[in-house]
Amino acid sequence: MAQEIIYFGRFVSTPTPDELQIRTGAVLVDSSDGKGIIQKADWTVASPDDAITKFGVKAPVVIAKENGFFFPGFIGKSRCTRLVLGRVANDCIDTHIHASQYPNAGIFGKSTLLDWLTTYTFPLESSYGNVKSPMYKDAVEPPDPLTRANKVYNRLINRTLANGTTTASYYATIHLEATNLLAQIAFQKGQRAYIGRVCMDRPETCPDYYRDESTEETITNTKASIKFCRELDPSGELLAHIITPRFAPSCLPETLSQLGALAKDEDLRVQTHISENLNEVELVRELFPDQKSYADVYDHHGLLTAKTILAHAVHLSKEEMRLVKQRNSKISHCPASNSALGSGFCPVRQMLDEGLEVGLGTDVSGGYSPSILDAARNACIVSRHVGHLNNGDSKYNLGVSEALWLGTMGGAKVVGMEGRLGGFEEGMLWDVQEINLGEVGEDGQGEDTGVDIFGWERWDDRVAKWLWNGDERTVGRVWVGGRLVHERR
Ligand SMILES: O=c1[nH]c(=O)c2nc[nH]c2[nH]1
Ligand SMILES: [Zn+2]
Helix, strand or coil: CCCEEEEEEEEEEEEECCEEEEEEEEEEEECCCCCCEEEEEECCCCCHHHHHHHHCCCCCCCCCCCCCCCCHHHCCCCCCCEEEEEEEEECEEEEEEEHHHHHHCCCCCCCCHHHHHHHHHHHHHHCCCCCCCHHHCCCCCCCCHHHHHHHHHHHHHHHHHHCCEEEEEEECCCCHHHHHHHHHHHHHHCCEEEEECEECCCCCCCCCCCCCCCHHHHHHHHHHHHHHHHHHCCCCCCEEEEEEECEHHHCCHHHHHHHHHHHHHHCCEEEEEECCCHHHHHHHHHHCCCCCCHHHHHHHCCCCCCCEEEEECCCCCHHHHHHHHHHCCEEEECHHHHHHCCCCCCCHHHHHHCCCEEEECCCECCECCCCHHHHHHHHHHHHHHHHHHCCCCHHHCCCHHHHHHHHHHHHHHHCCCECCECCCCCCCECCEEEECCCEECCCCCEECCCCCCCCCCCHHHHHHHHHHHCCHHHEEEEEECCEEEEECC
16 A cells, blocks of 8 residues: 655755755655655645645645644554645754763763763763663662663653654664664664764773773674664664764774774774864874874774764864865764863864865763754854854854754765755655744734744744744654654644
8 A cells, every 4th residue: 555645835944055945835755665755846736735636646635724733633644645734844863962871961060071071971871781880889779771771762762853853873882782772762763873882992091890891892792783783674774883983092993993894894884083172182192193193093994984974073184174075074063062061163164165074963961952953053153153263254154054954964964865865855755854833822822832933024034033942842743764753742
């Protein structure tokens, strides 16, 4: 049976960084092969009836009010042809988020990267597999790390979906079982996810209570996680392993080399951190004296590939940027985290001008929020500080469409899904969030999403108000590959 759905209403997307495209029309999505691909898009469609006629698909017609977003009769089943009326924006992609750190979101005191790792992060991460973790030192009951992991990972994926994140590149922890659990939960909930078992085994930089014993253990457990992910999703379309050396200082050189070889042999994505903090850059210089730069360390070990996502990249030199570009590696810009941990101002405009591919990351819990909309806001704010540092030149400022582009189309490029995610064109996947700006009448009654629309705003201004004031209350429904994966209650 065909599983076709027509989506009719207003569509907002950013085909290029400078273009906020706002169209009304309809698209026809077919999920019969389980992928949820846009078969047809028609921007001349004027009504639901018109959509049915033009697409030649028999469907019940539901006519929504102009500002209507909810259609109770059409919610739920995806096995019949349905018509959905509302306002729709495309998917959000979080190119860098630490699932395991979610309980610490907002807890970072006055720390900066290296002391934040030892004070807050390693104790928490270790608790997903090590009963001797410092987190359990005052435990009254015997700890159960997997119960803890299960609780956190379920809650986080619900939360990211509720915020419209349809694709995420996750760091888990070093623990195989807990990492596999994250993969299982993401897959079951239907989020498109890349799952990284964290690799860290260098004794000088990793605590005894939280590190792999050897290169061999790192590689064996990474291979086991790759196998687990492949068994869950042999196609790798919805779920795939991503090779995850935590960052250069935490890995033995031999481990970095073997991870580089593994990424090549298995044709997998790689994620890591680069040049986030000046003390970290200095540490890399000390630990890898034979390499020219931080980027060169990854390049030397075969980790700078076209499938590599480099988080932060705040302090890259021009030469490093050129190397990253040459290798076609990608950047995950994590502005909230860079501000929270005082890491610095990432020069995004310069990177875009250099032709680097950049997307957004929340970097929870260096970043305090699991929302990519919040990351887009922070990207705008930080860009203005960069402008201030460059004689107040406004050319550094990121605009609304650029910030939203980074969170959608930019992110699609970063995770290697360009042309498949981030827009509403034929052949693209239906990974979409439905945005509802709500409506509060003069009597104060109505649906309050926290964004006050007065009715006279142009649509581009409404989108700007959403960017600056929206949160998960504006996210109605979320689909990944045509599957409904979240619905706001
Ligand atoms: O923001 C960050 N979060 C981390 O967990 C981390 N580990 C190394 N470098 C890091 N940076
Ligand atoms: Zn990070």
